[in-house]
Amino acid sequence: MSSVSQQSDVLAPRYDLGGTTPYDDYIRASALAGLQQTRTDDPGEMAFLVTSQVMELWFKLLVHEWQTAGAALRDDDLPTAMTALGRSLDELQALNASWLPLARLTPTQFNAYRPALGDGSGFQSAMYRRLEFVLGERSASMLVPHAGTPGMQAELKQALGEPSLYDEVLRLLHRRGYPIPQAVLDRDLAQRYAGDPAVEQIWAEIYAAPEREPELVRLGETLTDVAEAIWRWRGDHLMATRRAMGAKVGTGGSSGVAWLAKRADALIFPELWTARSRV
Numbered sequence: 001m002s003s004v005s006q007q008s009d010v011l012a013p014r015y016d017l018g019g020t021t022p023y024d025d026y027i028r029a030s031a032l033a034g035l036q037q038t039r040t041d042d043p044g045e046m047a048f049l050v051t052s053q054v055m056e057l058w059f060k061l062l063v064h065e066w067q068t069a070g071a072a073l074r075d076d077d078l079p080t081a082m083t084a085l086g087r088s089l090d091e092l093q094a095l096n097a098s099w100l101p102l103a104r105l106t107p108t109q110f111n112a113y114r115p116a117l118g119d120g121s122g123f124q125s126a127m128y129r130r131l132e133f134v135l136g137e138r139s140a141s142m143l144v145p146h147a148g149t150p151g152m153q154a155e156l157k158q159a160l161g162e163p164s165l166y167d168e169v170l171r172l173l174h175r176r177g178y179p180i181p182q183a184v185l186d187r188d189l190a191q192r193y194a195g196d197p198a199v200e201q202i203w204a205e206i207y208a209a210p211e212r213e214p215e216l217v218r219l220g221e222t223l224t225d226v227a228e229a230i231w232r233w234r235g236d237h238l239m240a241t242r243r244a245m246g247a248k249v250g251t252g253g254s255s256g257v258a259w260l261a262k263r264a265d266a267l268i269f270p271e272l273w274t275a276r277s278r279v
């Protein structure tokens with residue numbers, strides 16, 4: 001019998017690193033571990049704080065993936081775009097799984113630390129807004145809550161003027177000869193894109209003959225997967241909120257569940273959904 005543990009040449013890791021910690025130099029784990037400052041003695045608050053921070057990190061990574069995908073589409077490099085989009089689907093699954101520690105909060109449990117949140121609200125998350133902007137969900141009014149952090153606001157403002165991931169998809173379709181209306185190509189990038197019947201028809205045609213442009217069907221389906229995962233994140237957020245605080249007013253000043261329900265209803269990349277009725 002030979003198992004790895006019985007081999008005499010098994011090396012233990014280095015213990016003496018000569019006064020440096022290369023892991024920490026790269027991962028910055030000690031800096032990260034210094035960022036969990038709770039405001040109450042309630043043992044449940046840490047789960048709220050860490051889950052929110054974990055989600056912020058996933059938001060950041062997703063923005064990175066979709067920026068990578070957008071830049072690759074601009075270069076007509078579909079393989080690089082698809083690889084980044086594929087990674088983002090796995091990351092979205094992990095993001096959505098991170099609702100679990102908050103999904104069953106009772107109002108009593110949430111109330112134990114809710115007052116310590118003050119006027120803070122996820123509505124004020126700049127990284128979430130950045131994520132929505134890169135997907136094409138955008139409006140200038142969403143810059144207003146970030147006036148208190150001028151650096152973040154400037155970054156968001158710049159993002160508002162850049163093509164979204166979906167804009168890059170439409171431009172790619174245009175370069176491939178699909179008749180994307182000029183008004184769609186020239187539209188004000190700072191506004192939310194509500195969809196266009198001509199673009200809907202183009203997707204319907206791509207889907208109706210999948211053997212003609214299989215990689216465009218795969219792109220459409222991967223974007224649909226992204227849209228569905230975002231819809232799930234919003235739905236899970238809505239249900240966690242409903243369980244934790246019922247119909248109370250939100251710390252951000254909204255009517256809470258009723259406001260979230262309205263936002264959770266909308267689907268991103270609308271034409272990829274409406275086109276299905278035409279195939």
Ligand code: HEM
Nearest residue numbers: 052055121122123125128241244250251252253254256263
């Ligand atoms: C028990 C847990 C949570 C509750 C009860 C809750 C509640 C709410 C409520 C009521 C709103 C509406 C705005 C307001 O008036 O405050 C909101 C918005 C928001 N929350 Fe949460 N939330 C929870 C957890 C989280 C977590 C973990 C995140 C992740 C960072 C998050 C991110 C957001 C975002 C991004 C918005 C704005 C959504 C939009 O603009 O459409 N929330 N939340």
Ligand SMILES: N[C@@H](CC(=O)c1ccccc1NC=O)C(=O)O
Nearest residue numbers: 052117120121122249250251252
């Ligand atoms: N809007 C929530 C509180 C909330 O979600 C929150 C508050 C402060 C900091 C972060 C929060 N949520 C998620 O990031 C509430 O009304 O209780």
